[in-house]
Amino acid sequence: MNQPKRSDEPIWWALFSAGGVCFAVVIPGLLLTIALLYPLGVLPENALNYQQVQQWLLQDWWGLAGLALAGAAICLPLFHTMHRIHHGLHDLKLSSGLLGKILCYSSASLFSALALYFWWQGLG
């Protein structure tokens, strides 16, 4: 009768930590190269040319590099972000209920799915 209800929190905390690792290990190098040094002209002009990036992310190895990039630089960091925002809203006394939790994690899921959809579309 009185079965304890299984908590869903371990899922969100696992995604949060996985995203935290990506944010700390993958994101800095990515920001440094594609968002700072390349626009500054420090890297070669053709480093990010369309055919090259297309081949790296969507053609070689069945596009697995693109999937890995989407997962490690978009999906997991998004779950990390929305987890912190969810708890931050509680800290700021802006929200403490189920609604905030649902909105946070569902937007993380939605935008992760969108990134994966674009990757999938690019394969074809």
Added chain:
Amino acid sequence: MSEQHSPRRPYLAPLTASWWLKHRYYRFYMLREATVLPLLFFCGCLIAGFYSLQQGESSWLNWLSFMAQPWVMALNALTFAASLFHAKTFFELFPRVMPLLPAPLMIAGQWLGTVAVAALLLLLLGGVL
């Protein structure tokens, strides 16, 4: 549970929304939590990047020029600083959660991972690899 039937009425100190401004340690905590706000911007940039890559070459070139706009670069420089700050706090947490090796060794090992990813990307995009 049984709390609502309890005759005990503990005093609950009133907590205002600005509680975190009152102590250095709380402000540090909130600053760390806020590192995800610029990250959200960069994730948006990357989603747009995947979209434009799949749209075609002219769309991809538009994305590259968007990424080179001064305000985008300024925000991404902020994101870069935020990611390093997050990395510092996150790496220090790991040996406390799972003390496998002496803490300084574990922290150094994790920084090595961050540096390795950056070095790999630099070599790849620099045309060395």
